[in-house]
Amino acid sequence: MAAFRLVHISDLHFSDRPNSLNPFVGGLRWSDFALLRNFAFFSPSSFSSALATHLTLYLESVQQGIDALVVTGDVATTGSQGNLKFAREYFFGKPVRTPEPIYEALRFSSRRDSSLPVLVMPGNHDRFEGTRCLPGGAQFEAVFGDSWDADQDVVQYNTKRVKMVVLGKDGEHLGICLADFSLRRLGDHVGKLGWFGQGKVYDDILHDLETLTVSAKREIKNLYVIWAIHFPPVHPVEEVQLQLIDGRLIGPKAEACGVGVIICGHVHEARIYRIPTSPKLSVICAGSATSVEQAAEHALFEMELNLSKGALVAGAATKISYDSVIDEFRTVSSTQIQ
Amino acid sequence: MELLEFKLPVVLGQQRSHAKFMHHAGPNWHAENFSTGEGPHNVLGSTIPEHLAHPTAGVVISIHGQNVLIVTSKEGTSAAEDMRNAPYFLQKKIRLQFASIERQLRKNLHEELISLTDVETFRFTDVIQIVRDRILERFAGQTIFESDEPYRPTKDQFIPSDKLASYVASAMARMKADQRLQEALLSGEKAKPELLLKFVSEADRSNDHEHQFIELARQMISQNVKLVMSGIGVRVSEGKQSDVTMNITYEGRFADFLVQGFLEALPVDIYQAKPFLDQLYSELLPVGRSGAYGGNWGKLIVVGDELALRINPRRTKQDRKWTRAKVFKRRKS
Numbered sequence: 001m002a003a004f005r006l007v008h009i010s011d012l013h014f015s016d017r018p019n020s021l022n023p024f025v026g027g028l029r030w031s032d033f034a035l036l037r038n039f040a041f042f043s044p045s046s047f048s049s050a051l052a053t054h055l056t057l058y059l060e061s062v063q064q065g066i067d068a069l070v071v072t073g074d075v076a077t078t079g080s081q082g083n084l085k086f087a088r089e090y091f092f093g094k095p096v097r098t099p100e101p102i103y104e105a106l107r108f109s110s111r112r113d114s115s116l117p118v119l120v121m122p123g124n125h126d127r128f129e130g131t132r133c134l135p136g137g138a139q140f141e142a143v144f145g146d147s148w149d150a151d152q153d154v155v156q157y158n159t160k161r162v163k164m165v166v167l168g169k170d171g172e173h174l175g176i177c178l179a180d181f182s183l184r185r186l187g188d189h190v191g192k193l194g195w196f197g198q199g200k201v202y203d204d205i206l207h208d209l210e211t212l213t214v215s216a217k218r219e220i221k222n223l224y225v226i227w228a229i230h231f232p233p234v235h236p237v238e239e240v241q242l243q244l245i246d247g248r249l250i251g252p253k254a255e256a257c258g259v260g261v262i263i264c265g266h267v268h269e270a271r272i273y274r275i276p277t278s279p280k281l282s283v284i285c286a287g288s289a290t291s292v293e294q295a296a297e298h299a300l301f302e303m304e305l306n307l308s309k310g311a312l313v314a315g316a317a318t319k320i321s322y323d324s325v326i327d328e329f330r331t332v333s334s335t336q337i338q
Numbered sequence: 339m340e341l342l343e344f345k346l347p348v349v350l351g352q353q354r355s356h357a358k359f360m361h362h363a364g365p366n367w368h369a370e371n372f373s374t375g376e377g378p379h380n381v382l383g384s385t386i387p388e389h390l391a392h393p394t395a396g397v398v399i400s401i402h403g404q405n406v407l408i409v410t411s412k413e414g415t416s417a418a419e420d421m422r423n424a425p426y427f428l429q430k431k432i433r434l435q436f437a438s439i440e441r442q443l444r445k446n447l448h449e450e451l452i453s454l455t456d457v458e459t460f461r462f463t464d465v466i467q468i469v470r471d472r473i474l475e476r477f478a479g480q481t482i483f484e485s486d487e488p489y490r491p492t493k494d495q496f497i498p499s500d501k502l503a504s505y506v507a508s509a510m511a512r513m514k515a516d517q518r519l520q521e522a523l524l525s526g527e528k529a530k531p532e533l534l535l536k537f538v539s540e541a542d543r544s545n546d547h548e549h550q551f552i553e554l555a556r557q558m559i560s561q562n563v564k565l566v567m568s569g570i571g572v573r574v575s576e577g578k579q580s581d582v583t584m585n586i587t588y589e590g591r592f593a594d595f596l597v598q599g600f601l602e603a604l605p606v607d608i609y610q611a612k613p614f615l616d617q618l619y620s621e622l623l624p625v626g627r628s629g630a631y632g633g634n635w636g637k638l639i640v641v642g643d644e645l646a647l648r649i650n651p652r653r654t655k656q657d658r659k660w661t662r663a664k665v666f667k668r669r670k671s
Contacts, residue, residue: 004663019602048603050569057572067663102573103566103599117665154665166666173666220666292603324561327568327633 001308002172005066007059008317009300010230010265011288013125014087015046015077018105019292046077051290051298052090052105054322058329060111062302067167069116070176072265072286073123073230079137084126088143091118092150117154119165120144121178123230123266124199135183135195148178157216162208164216166223172307175216175225177259179209181244182230191240199231199266201246206253213257222310226261227254232285234275235267242267251278260312261305261337270299270319272335282337284317289329298322299332312338496625498559498618505614506555509605558604563618564633566599567647571635575652581636587645590619619645 059069071091076083093109100106112118122140129137140148147155148163157164161180166173181199189195213225231244233251244250254262255278262283270287287299299321306314315337323330567586574584586596592615600606606614625631626640636649 002663005660048565049599050565050603053569053572065660067660101595101598102570103595103602105569106573115662156666167663168666169661169663174663324564325633327564327572327635 001306001313002170004167004169004172004174004305004307006176006303006305007062007066007069007300008072008263008284008286008303009055009069009289010072010286011074011123011125011268011291012052012055012071012087012090013045013047013074013077013288013291014052014083014090016082016086017046017077018049018052020046020077045292046083047105047290048292049103049105051292051322052107054327054329055289056106056108056111058320059108063111063113063116066116066302067169067174068165068176069118070228070263071118071120072178072228072263073121073180074125074265074288075120075123076126078128078133079122079126079139080128081139081143084139084143087120088150091120092152117152117165117167118150119154119176119178119228120148120150121163121228121230122148122180122182124182124197127182133196134186135188136185157212159208159212161202161205162212164212164225166216166220171222172310173220173223174305174307175213175220175223176228177209177213177225178228179205180230181205188245190243190245194241194243197242197266198240199244199247201233201244201249206249210253210257213259217258217310222307224305224307224310224312225257225259226263226305227259229262229264231266232264232273232283233262234277235285236271236273237267239267248277251275251281254278254281261303261315263301263303268293270297270301270321272317272337282315282317284337287321289322298329300329303337314338496560496563496622496631498556499621500552502614502617502621503552503555503559505606505610505617506558506604507551509607509610510551510555512607559618562603563600563622564631566596566603567638568633568635570595570599571633571647571649572652574647575635575649578649578651580651582649582651583639583641583646584649585641585644585646587619590616590643592619592645 063069075087089109090105090107091109091112093107095110124135126140127135127137129135129139144150147153147158149155149165154165155163156166156175162177164175164177166175168174181201183189183195183198183200184202186195188200189198209227213227216225217223229244229250231242231247233244233247235242235244235247238247250262254260260280260282262281263286264283265286265288267285268288268291269285271285273283273285275281275283284301284303286301287297289298289300291298299319302318302320304316304318305312316334317337318334319332320329321332322328574582586593592600597611597615600615600618601608601611622638622645623640623643626638626645629637629639631638632648634650635652636647639646639648
């Protein structure tokens with residue numbers, strides 16, 4: 001038996017314009033893109049420099065006790081080079097001689113143990129292209145590489161929209177399959193302004209996800225696989241503007257592949273839920289750790305998965321939230337996931 | 339006022355190795371084990387460890403006034419008093435949940451604001467059921483940890499005045515109009531001059547939302563001022579062996595790095611920045627004199643007539659021993 005520990009964060013919304021704020025975001029989630037910072041031009045809400053600093057200190061404090069850090073999308077505010085490069089610098093930047101000004105975010109790259117795998121995948125924000133934030137942007141690959149791993153060389157299996165990383169310990173293996181269901185084109189959205197917040201389960205990507213999972217299980221002994229998808233499938237409080245279109249296809253496919261855990265983000269609300277039609281599947285949805293939203297609970301998860309002979313025998317997800325009284329991330333609650 | 343009682347499906351437990359258990363929860367807070375009648379341990383398929391289950395105390399959900407107000411208390415005690423005594427993080431969770439419920443209910447009731455009358459007339463039972471179900475679903479099967487930090491009732495001590503909030507609120511009113519214009523344009527409407535005029539004129543009539551903007555602005559200022567200070571505080575505290583005092587104003591003017599931080603985090607019209615900062619300084623003075631506004635990083639104090647941060651040395655980081663898994667095989671496609 002072997003235990004694997006992951007820290008799961010999401011929706012960081014890093015940007016070269018920090019603290020770009022939409023004060024209406026609490027009531028109008030779908031429109032948080034339509035705000036003008038300093039009343040000048042169109043710009044989505046981004047991240048809080050102070051929260052990014054607190055996140056760095058939290059990650060620094062736990063990094064020696066985990067196997068990997070997983071970031072389930074929306075690592076940047078938009079898919080522009082500037083925003084994505086800032087995100088890459090936060091995790092993978094080289095130490096700089098001159099420290100950043102103290103009101104700027106303290107980057108995790110300045111504290112990161114270089115042997116810690118950091119798995120990053122795109123979300124809908126990372127695919128925003130142009131001033132209208134249209135879907136289909138391709139800069140994520142330009143910045144993080146075709147394997148999305150920023151030259152860490154940790155990706156074992158690789159298709160265009162699905163990557164898989166395999167961790168091994170004591171004869172057990174944990175596969176983390178990252179799949180990008182962001183909209184490919186404007187015409188795929190539904191409803192008013194749906195392209196901002198929606199994803200779609202494309203047949204070919206789902207097929208790749210299934211194929212990689214099955215073939216990896218065939219090739220690697222004692223392998224348990226979890227899926228990482230930015231958009232929570234069949235979320236219990238699903239809003240059309242934030243919907244994963246055809247998300248109902250995910251649960252049955254996951255169960256058929258022996259996947260019992262899906263990690264995701266997107267809706268900026270930490271929650272663990274089960275899909276009614278796939279009761280064996282736990283969906284762990286992280287909040288946004290650093291977004292600048294006022295009403296959001298800035299939450300992430302520490303996960304521990306105990307594997308035996310390629311099966312999950314015990315698991316727990318511990319929610320860590322930013323506590324605005326003590327000004328630190330701290331443990332809030334724990335949920336059994338198996 | 340209608341009062342509905344049920345128990346939250348949470349277990350209040352010990353935080354890992356910390357021995358503090360319900361440190362500041364007070365006598366009205368105890369470990370809870372929810373019972374719906376269908377079985378307490380399997381609301382969402384999650385199991386509450388037996389050793390964490392404790393005898394229950396009641397939790398009251400009340401619905402009254404123009405809002406669905408969720409408070410938590412032991413049966414038979416004053417709900418308001420108990421809410422004040424509740425752990426802060428739980429208050430926050432409940433308030434967040436409440437906000438979410440309220441949004442959903444508004445949709446269900448055709449965008450109408452919920453009032454007690456509406457609720458009673460139309461769907462009072464449904465509303466209660468929705469609130470109940472959402473709470474159950476949200477907290478089911480969780481072990482909730484109390485902070486091992488002493489409770490500091492400090493955050494709410496800085497409540498910006500209407501005057502201070504109005505600087506941000508007026509900027510927000512303009513932003514709101516811009517936002518609606520952007521949405522209209524993005525929805526495919528052409529940028530006709532009359533459309534622009536329509537939105538500008540609507541912005542002029544934004545008094546309807548003035549109170550809403552003021553309250554929102556007050557929250558934003560309160561939250562962001564503390565965030566900016568905490569971000570600076572933790573940066574400065576690194577590597578320090580003892581307390582450090584750092585002035586953040588000079589002759590009543592904020593240091594440049596703080597001005598940068600505040601004006602980045604708060605939407606203030608650039609032409610209003612100076613009066614805003616002057617007002618902020620004057621309102622933070624009494625807060626600083628109280629010496630109770632801060633976090634684990636330190637606190638805001640006053641030295642002479644200047645604001646300063648008294649910054650604690652940062653606690654040593656945890657160094658958990660763990661054999662890290664190896665990346666099984668590295669292979670480029």
